Amino acid sequence: MLSMLRSMWEIFIHLFRKAETVQYPEEMPYLAPRYRGRIVLTRDPDGEERCVACNLCAAACPVDCIALQKDTREDGTWYPEFFRINFSRCIMCGLCEEACPTYAIQLTPDFEMCEYDRQNMVYEKEHLLINGVGKYPDYNFYRVSGLQTATKDKGEALNESAPIDTKSLMP
Amino acid sequence: MADVMVVLLAISILVGGITVAGVLVWWERRLLGFWQDRLGPNRIGPFGIGQLGADIIKLLFKDDWVPPFADRFVFVLAPTAIIASMMMGFAVVPFAPGVHIVDLNIGLLFFLGMSALAVYSVLLGGLASNNKYALLGGLRSASQMVSYEVFMGLSLMGVVMITGSFSLVDIVEAQKDVWFCFSQILGLFVFMIAGIAESHRLPFDLPEAEHELTAGFHTEYGGMKFAMFMLGEYLGLALISCMIVTLFFGGWMGPSIFGDWVPPFIWFSLKVILVINFFILLRAAIPRPRYDQLMDLGWKIMLPITLINLAVTGAVLLWMEEMV
Numbered sequence: 001m002l003s004m005l006r007s008m009w010e011i012f013i014h015l016f017r018k019a020e021t022v023q024y025p026e027e028m029p030y031l032a033p034r035y036r037g038r039i040v041l042t043r044d045p046d047g048e049e050r051c052v053a054c055n056l057c058a059a060a061c062p063v064d065c066i067a068l069q070k071d072t073r074e075d076g077t078w079y080p081e082f083f084r085i086n087f088s089r090c091i092m093c094g095l096c097e098e099a100c101p102t103y104a105i106q107l108t109p110d111f112e113m114c115e116y117d118r119q120n121m122v123y124e125k126e127h128l129l130i131n132g133v134g135k136y137p138d139y140n141f142y143r144v145s146g147l148q149t150a151t152k153d154k155g156e157a158l159n160e161s162a163p164i165d166t167k168s169l170m171p
Numbered sequence: 172m173a174d175v176m177v178v179l180l181a182i183s184i185l186v187g188g189i190t191v192a193g194v195l196v197w198w199e200r201r202l203l204g205f206w207q208d209r210l211g212p213n214r215i216g217p218f219g220i221g222q223l224g225a226d227i228i229k230l231l232f233k234d235d236w237v238p239p240f241a242d243r244f245v246f247v248l249a250p251t252a253i254i255a256s257m258m259m260g261f262a263v264v265p266f267a268p269g270v271h272i273v274d275l276n277i278g279l280l281f282f283l284g285m286s287a288l289a290v291y292s293v294l295l296g297g298l299a300s301n302n303k304y305a306l307l308g309g310l311r312s313a314s315q316m317v318s319y320e321v322f323m324g325l326s327l328m329g330v331v332m333i334t335g336s337f338s339l340v341d342i343v344e345a346q347k348d349v350w351f352c353f354s355q356i357l358g359l360f361v362f363m364i365a366g367i368a369e370s371h372r373l374p375f376d377l378p379e380a381e382h383e384l385t386a387g388f389h390t391e392y393g394g395m396k397f398a399m400f401m402l403g404e405y406l407g408l409a410l411i412s413c414m415i416v417t418l419f420f421g422g423w424m425g426p427s428i429f430g431d432w433v434p435p436f437i438w439f440s441l442k443v444i445l446v447i448n449f450f451i452l453l454r455a456a457i458p459r460p461r462y463d464q465l466m467d468l469g470w471k472i473m474l475p476i477t478l479i480n481l482a483v484t485g486a487v488l489l490w491m492e493e494m495v
Contacts, residue, residue, distance in 0.1 A: 008456040021210045058354045 031109035033135075036094045038110040039085055042103065042126065043132035049129065050104035050141060053080040057096035057105050065089035066096060075150035077142070084127060087113060088121035102141040106134040181272050184261050192405035193223045199451050217390045229381055233394035238300070241391060245299035250396045253292035253403030257410055260285040264413045265340050267423045267435040278339040279331065282414060283324050286369050290316040292403065293371070297388035308387025311377050311462065315368055318469045322477040323365035329358045329484040330418050343422030351421040357480040359419045361473050366415065368469075370407030375453040412446040420446075 020030045031037070044050050053070035071081035096105050115121050133139070148154050155162035195221060197212060215221030237243055263278035265271040275281050290313060297309015331337060333354065334345040342351075352359050368375040378389035389400045416422060420442050423435035448456025460468065 004457055008452055010208050011456045012452055014208055017203070017208055020208045023210070023213075160429045 014150060031111075033109065035109035036092045036097075036107040037089075038108050038113055039090065039092075040106055040108055040130045040134065041083060041125075042106055042130060042132060044135075044140040044142075045133055045138060046140060046168065047131075049079055050102045050139075051080050051083065052102055052104070052141065053078045053083075056099040056101065060095045060099035061092060062095060063089045063091055066126045077149060078138065080125060083125040085123045086121065087123055088118055103134070103136045103139050104141075108134075110136060177272055180270065181262075183256060184272065186407055188258060188261055188409065189402065191409055192228065192402045194220070195405045195408065195447065196226065196401065197222045199454075202448065202451050203455055206452070227398075230395055230398040235394045235396065238302075238391050239309075240301045242299040242301065244392075245295050247396070249292050249296035249299055250392065250403070251292075251398035252295065253289050254399055254406065256285045256288040256292070257403055257406035259288075260410045261413070263339055264410070264417060265343055265422060266439055270436065271340065274338055274340045277337045279327060279337045279342070279418075282339075282410075283320075283327075286323075286407070286410070287316070287320055289369070289403065289407065290320075292400070293388045296392065296400070300391040301386070302391050304384045305388050305390045308379060308384050308390070312371055312388060315371070315377055315405060315437070315465060315469075318466065319365045319368040321472075322361055322474045325474075325477045325481060326361035326365060327357045327418060329480055331356045332481075332484055332488055339417055339422075343417055343424065346421040346424065348419040350419060355419060355480070355484070357476055358484075359415070361477050361480070362418070363415060364468075364473060366411035367450065367453065368409055368465075370404060372404060372408060372450065374457040374459045375465065376459065377465055390435070408447060408450060409443070412443045412450065413445050416442040430477070461471075 029150055042050050051068075052053050054072070055068065058064070058066040058068060065086040066084070067086075069081040069082040070078050072078055093109065094107050097107050100106075113121075142149055142152075142157075144160075146154060146157055146160055200222075201213070211219065212222040213219035215225050237246055259280050260476035262272040263275055265274070272452075293312040293316075294309050297305045297307075297312070300306070321470065330342060330351050333351065334342045336342065336345075342444050345351075364375075371377070371379065377387075379389070384390070389397055392400060416439060423439045425433055425435075425438040
């Protein structure tokens with residue numbers, strides 16, 4: 001009986017507390033920098049696409065909402081010919097971002113992507129690609145990877161030592 | 172002329188009662204929201220009061236479906252019974268001096284009879300639905316209401332003994348000096364609990380108990396028929412609050428220290444609103460008891476308290492008579 005009176009009092013006191021509610025359309029809730037929202041494709045600092053069309057994101061995606069097709073440039077590097085994310089399937093789990101070896105695919109703190117037509121939830125590459133570097137401002141995949149490209153040879157990448165000469169006995 | 176006034180009052184109570192019940196739905200949601208550190212419905216209109224209209228429009232546009240396996244006639248009849256009986260109950264409530272539809276000399280018994288009739292609504296609804304959840308809900312509500320009816324009536328007999336009349340106007344006037352909530356504190360306590368159980372609101376909403384009986388007696392109801400059950404529940408809440416104020420808190424009379432510049436009807440409404448808010452607080456704070464706990468509470472605690480209250484009140488009255 002006493003505990004009932006006590007809980008009634010405790011609940012009554014809550015009348016004078018501030019409500020936790022964030023009144024969304026007027027008031028934006030705080031979204032943390034690493035909030036997992038709308039997916040974007042970023043560019044490296046030179047303005048080139050980061051995506052190398054390795055398909056790891058599509059393989060990691062648990063709901064199979066990512067589809068892409070690899071194509072090759074003249075210098076031998078890969079890029080996605082098309083890159084399609086079906087956001088009506090996407091569950092914003094972020095596994096694609098974790099799988100991506102080049103920091104190309106990133107999730108952003110934005111969730112306002114409602115559409116009246118379901119077909120509009122399918123985003124193509126031109127909708128996904130942004131003119132920015134996203135969360136990793138200095139990262140450029142081709143400058144840190146050992147891959148040989150038209151502009152650099154093996155061993156010339158950042159933090160990379162020259163390849164070992166297997167024919168030599170010198171250390 | 173007096174007849175016209177009575178008819179006008181009856182119509183205004185009919186319209187006002189339904190409006191109040193509708194507003195109560197919104198107000199309860201709002202208040203529960205505040206008590207749970209959120210805001211409740213506040214989108215439509217000032218303070219979200221338009222939610223009432225939105226709810227009504229939604230319920231009106233719902234399919235008015237009668238399940239093929241139900242007993243059609245009784246199924247349709249059941250929701251009207253609760254509204255009719257609750258509305259009849261309002262006929263004897265004195266809102267202010269002279270402002271009542273009828274001052275029956277058995278007003279209190281009439282109210283008890285009408286609130287007992289409301290059981291039929293739940294019972295018939297549960298039976299006619301031809302659904303096991305509805306049947307169990309109806310069964311529960313029947314036994315709950317029958318057992319709580321016993322001491323609901325008995326708890327008021329102390330008031331009747333002091334007043335010497337069943338007329339609600341006489342009862343209010345007998346509280347001119349001291350409200351009955353002081354001398355009949357046990358009666359008030361029992362009547363309040365029995366009143367909640369009668370209008371089967373939380374924490375005594377065992378007939379509905381959504382976690383075990385889906386929705387109890389109104390499982391098969393939808394649209395406006397469901398809305399009528401809902402309306403009946405809130406009318407019952409308003410009626411019980413009116414009765415508590417009339418019987419224990421001096422009806423239309425304010426505390427004498429405030430003088431008499433506040434109109435009696437304002438006092439009455441103010442007290443009713445306070446009691447209703449208290450009921451909503453009960454809903455917010457008290458968990459629903461188990462069914463056997465409910466029955467234990469009724470027969471093993473409430474009934475003895477009522478009988479003690481009755482015996483003591485009678486003894487004191489006899490003693491005071493002797494003193495004079």
